[in-house]
Amino acid sequence: xxxxxxxxxIGAGPAGIAAxxxxxxxxxxxxxxxxxxxxxxxxxRKGAALPAAARDWIAKLDxxxxxxxxxxxxxxxxASGVLMAESTAATDREAAELHYDKLVLATGAxxxxxxxxxxxxxxxxxxxxxxxxxxxxxxxxxxxxxxAGTGPLLLAVAAHLAHxxxxxxxxxxxxxxxxxxxxxxxxxxxxxxxxQGINYRWASRNARFHTGCWPIAANGQGSLxxxxxxxNDQQWDVACDYxxxxxxxxxxxxxxxxxxxxxxxxxxATDKWQxxxxxxxxxxxxxxxxxxxxxxxxxxxxxxxxAADRISVASGLVQKRSRFQGFVRALANAVELDPQLRTLPxxxxxxxxxxxxxxHVLGGYSSQRDAxxxxxxxxxxxxxRICGAATQFLFGWGADSVRPPVLTASFSSLAAASCxxxxxxxxxxxxxRKDTHTL
Amino acid sequence: MSEDWDVVVAGAGIVGxxxxxxxxxxxxxxxxxxxxEIGGGATAAGMGHIxxxxxxxxxxxxxxxxxxxxxxxxSRLPASVEYESCGTLWVASDDEEMKEVHRKRALYAxxxxxxxxxxxxxxxxxxPHLSPALAGALLVPSDGVLYPPCAAEFLxxxxxxxxxxxxxxxxxxxxxxxxxxxNDGTELRAPRIINxxxxxxxxxxxxxPIRKRKGHLVITDRYPGxxxxxxxxxxxxxxxxxxxxxxxxxxVQPRKTGQxxxxxxxxxxxxxxxxxxxxxxxxxxxxxxxxxxxxxxxxIRIWTGFRAATPxxxxxxxxxxxxxxxxxxxxxxxxxxxxxLGTAKVLVDYLMDGETGIPIDPYLPARFVxxxxxx
Amino acid sequence: MPDPSISLLVNGASVxxxxxxxxxxxxxxxxxxxxxxxxxxxxxxxxxxxICFECRATINGFAHRxxxxxxxxxxxxxxxx
Numbered sequence: 001x002x003x004x005x006x007x008x009x010i011g012a013g014p015a016g017i018a019a020x021x022x023x024x025x026x027x028x029x030x031x032x033x034x035x036x037x038x039x040x041x042x043x044x045r046k047g048a049a050l051p052a053a054a055r056d057w058i059a060k061l062d063x064x065x066x067x068x069x070x071x072x073x074x075x076x077x078x079a080s081g082v083l084m085a086e087s088t089a090a091t092d093r094e095a096a097e098l099h100y101d102k103l104v105l106a107t108g109a110x111x112x113x114x115x116x117x118x119x120x121x122x123x124x125x126x127x128x129x130x131x132x133x134x135x136x137x138x139x140x141x142x143x144x145x146x147x148a149g150t151g152p153l154l155l156a157v158a159a160h161l162a163h164x165x166x167x168x169x170x171x172x173x174x175x176x177x178x179x180x181x182x183x184x185x186x187x188x189x190x191x192x193x194x195x196q197g198i199n200y201r202w203a204s205r206n207a208r209f210h211t212g213c214w215p216i217a218a219n220g221q222g223s224l225x226x227x228x229x230x231x232n233d234q235q236w237d238v239a240c241d242y243x244x245x246x247x248x249x250x251x252x253x254x255x256x257x258x259x260x261x262x263x264x265x266x267x268x269a270t271d272k273w274q275x276x277x278x279x280x281x282x283x284x285x286x287x288x289x290x291x292x293x294x295x296x297x298x299x300x301x302x303x304x305x306x307a308a309d310r311i312s313v314a315s316g317l318v319q320k321r322s323r324f325q326g327f328v329r330a331l332a333n334a335v336e337l338d339p340q341l342r343t344l345p346x347x348x349x350x351x352x353x354x355x356x357x358x359x360h361v362l363g364g365y366s367s368q369r370d371a372x373x374x375x376x377x378x379x380x381x382x383x384x385r386i387c388g389a390a391t392q393f394l395f396g397w398g399a400d401s402v403r404p405p406v407l408t409a410s411f412s413s414l415a416a417a418s419c420x421x422x423x424x425x426x427x428x429x430x431x432x433r434k435d436t437h438t439l
Numbered sequence: 440m441s442e443d444w445d446v447v448v449a450g451a452g453i454v455g456x457x458x459x460x461x462x463x464x465x466x467x468x469x470x471x472x473x474x475x476e477i478g479g480g481a482t483a484a485g486m487g488h489i490x491x492x493x494x495x496x497x498x499x500x501x502x503x504x505x506x507x508x509x510x511x512x513x514s515r516l517p518a519s520v521e522y523e524s525c526g527t528l529w530v531a532s533d534d535e536e537m538k539e540v541h542r543k544r545a546l547y548a549x550x551x552x553x554x555x556x557x558x559x560x561x562x563x564x565x566x567p568h569l570s571p572a573l574a575g576a577l578l579v580p581s582d583g584v585l586y587p588p589c590a591a592e593f594l595x596x597x598x599x600x601x602x603x604x605x606x607x608x609x610x611x612x613x614x615x616x617x618x619x620x621x622n623d624g625t626e627l628r629a630p631r632i633i634n635x636x637x638x639x640x641x642x643x644x645x646x647x648p649i650r651k652r653k654g655h656l657v658i659t660d661r662y663p664g665x666x667x668x669x670x671x672x673x674x675x676x677x678x679x680x681x682x683x684x685x686x687x688x689x690x691v692q693p694r695k696t697g698q699x700x701x702x703x704x705x706x707x708x709x710x711x712x713x714x715x716x717x718x719x720x721x722x723x724x725x726x727x728x729x730x731x732x733x734x735x736x737x738x739i740r741i742w743t744g745f746r747a748a749t750p751x752x753x754x755x756x757x758x759x760x761x762x763x764x765x766x767x768x769x770x771x772x773x774x775x776x777x778x779x780l781g782t783a784k785v786l787v788d789y790l791m792d793g794e795t796g797i798p799i800d801p802y803l804p805a806r807f808v809x810x811x812x813x814x
Numbered sequence: 815m816p817d818p819s820i821s822l823l824v825n826g827a828s829v830x831x832x833x834x835x836x837x838x839x840x841x842x843x844x845x846x847x848x849x850x851x852x853x854x855x856x857x858x859x860x861x862x863x864x865i866c867f868e869c870r871a872t873i874n875g876f877a878h879r880x881x882x883x884x885x886x887x888x889x890x891x892x893x894x895x
Binding site: 123126 | 834835839840842846858859860861862867868870873879885886
Binding site: 662 | 852877
């Protein structure tokens with residue numbers, strides 16, 4: 001498949017949907033690509049009742065002429081103005097060559113996972129991870145769940161799981177109560193967020209809410225049976241069927257980095273119009289700073305309008321966006337990780353789940369790349385998406401370079417990328433091969 | 440700060456690591472300097488194929504000598520090195536190439552390397568995913584595969600255990616006249632300095648005839664049993680003319696992890712590390728001609744690297760004619776992993792007493808000066 | 815809740831799910847794990863969003879598919895290690 005778009009949007013979460021809808025208003029040919037089977041991203045994932053804003057934007061998307069590519073993931077950027085994608089949903093892995101004049105990256109965020117003894121046991125998942133699995137059909141009614149980690153996602157997940165009939169036995173927030181109180185005060189100028197928080201807490205009111213508390217071990221034979229929690233000097237076991245544990249969010253930067261976008265303080269640097277350092281490439285939502293749904297929608301709209309050269313319309317939204325800057329900072333402060341979490345892994349705790357690299361072999365390496373080369377940490381198919389954020393926190397290593405394909409792709413799909421690169425591979429094949437090849 | 444050593448080795452790629460290990464094993468007080476990660480340059484980019492090759496008699500001598508040294512070392516290698524004596528299958532497409540299989544078998548026998556001719560059916564049994572249309576192959580069972588960065592790390596750790604000093608994350612600013620200067624001002628004095636900087640060797644020795652030759656590799660997720668031997672095509676022989684332009688060849692390797700590593704490409708004049716999808720596609724198309732099912736495998740990473748290529752495809756091992764304290768161990772092109780051990784032995788033998796396990800003459804850096812003078 | 819209406823095979827056993835169910839969820843309904851790690855540990859989905867690769871399974875003969883990103887279809891053949 002080969003398609004051309006005036007504006008191509010990558011990621012169909014709130015930012016991407018808003019970008020695509022607004023960009024299409026001008027009559028531009030707009031494409032919206034996402035690896036999930038349906039629009040909404042992680043936060044508006046299908047399979048549960050959606051908030052009004054989600055219903056509203058998805059309805060606008062449905063009514064728009066946006067060309068939608070659900071169940072596709074981008075794996076390569078073979079030439080300027082071209083991305084290669086592969087079908088995620090279909091098992092036969094079709095490849096698509098997508099040309100664009102302007103590109104909006106709305107790649108969202110993922111949970112940060114910190115390794116602790118037992119975290120590789122089945123039924124230990126991310127907070128958003130368990131939520132996504134439940135929305136994807138995993139039965140949860142009557143199951144005992146401990147929700148842990150940090151960030152606003154915990155309460156939202158606990159509320160949803162409780163609503164679905166789960167018995168949420170504990171909610172553990174690593175941040176101390178004082179920091180959470182300060183964050184709550186900061187929210188007072190955003191009544192919507194306060195009401196949302198109150199509703200979430202009410203929905204999961206039967207669960208114990210602990211602050212300054214986290215799981216130090218997941219226990220079980222072959223599958224999760226209980227969790228050991230720690231708060232100050234206290235430790236206790238809680239029997240449960242699932243542990244939903246995520247330490248807030250980290251941005252999905254692989255694609256922006258592959259495209260060469262400048263990264264500043266761990267996020268994609270953008271100007272007033274969501275324009276990145278690469279001309280014609282814009283970025284919106286969590287990759288520019290973790291700020292939640294409302295900010296993502298605003299940024300997405302600005303990016304979509306700017307990509308469609310409708311700066312005057314976008315300028316009205318720029319003012320609104322500035323109101324969220326304080327929130328982004330306050331959120332980052334509230335979820336700052338307790339340094340004690342660095343002591344969570346034992347010597348034998350697996351850090352890299354793809355390659356089963358234990359914690360104790362990683363000491364003494366100077367960088368992510370050094371450790372990767374000599375221990376295989378981050379060398380597996382997830383390409384360090386899970387262990388990278390953990391080793392960054394545990395050892396202070398910076399992010400490793402991004403290598404294509406940014407997500408796994410079949411050899412056939414990789415071969416298809418050459419057409420996009422503007423060469424015919426036959427030219428090379430037909431040349432003489434005198435030399436023996438070894439490398 | 441100033442320190443005195445018997446030998447300073449610049450570069451802890453596989454060749455520098457092997458040289459340092461050899462020096463310290465022979466009682467020389469040795470320092471190793473590495474600016475980046477151990478084995479982080481061409482060593483990390485390479486396939487790690489331990490292979491006997493016969494482009495020239497000197498290449499056959501050095502590769503067969505080195506392959507034997509790896510086999511001797513094999514039992515001492517830690518699991519992380521992933522050494523496996525999987526053997527090489529030189530795959531022949533037709534009868535003409537089968538003639539080459541027989542020629543190769545006879546030639547390898549002259550240097551004590553046993554090999555076995557497989558007909559089409561035997562090849563299909565050995566590698567069920569290869570196309571049944573292939574004519575046969577030469578199996579060289581003593582060839583192997585390893586994971587180069589950990590091999591380099593092992594050699595450096597061995598050297599350090601025996602008393603060598605590693606200057607990690609230090610850059611050599613200059614080397615010559617018995618003096619190595621590091622980026623922090625440290626001065627290392629030694630009557631012998633070994634330049635093992637690979638394609639960067641000419642940063643310390645101007646006008647070295649070493650060029651960068653870019654290569655691409657692709658590795659898959661784990662598919663245990665998909666391929667059992669290192670597979671290399673013999674098809675390059677069909678061409679009569681040497682060429683300097685881009686090329687690819689079918690070259691597939693089974694990793695001990697169950698991953699499949701696909702090579703290979705060669706490009707001169709491509710100095711940036713960007714992935715060139717036309718090269719990748721050419722490699723994959725070539726591979727599909729030999730192994731039709733390979734297209735369905737999941738690739739997890741593509742990378743590029745630069746081989747240190749010399750005009751005659753042989754490394755430069757020995758003294759640099761303009762400075763009696765400076766020695767070269769560089770320019771191994773695609774065979775650095777294989778020939779690192781042989782290079783180290785030959786060079787250190789030469790440094791110590793002049794008696795070398797195989798003749799050093801074909802690898803002496805002076806050969807290029809001579810040929811220029813005669814031209 | 816609508817009645818289960820899609821039937822697929824997980825390791826040869828029939829599993830019925832509602833439309834919209836991911837293959838990862840179907841795998842967990844039929845057993846505790848999705849794959850065996852490189853050192854032999856049982857593993858199951860972690861992220862639920864196609865990032866962690868813990869839910870890889872062989873679907874319709876294609877190995878290493880991320881089962882959390884694939885929706886169940888009638889007659890699908892899913893195999894885990």
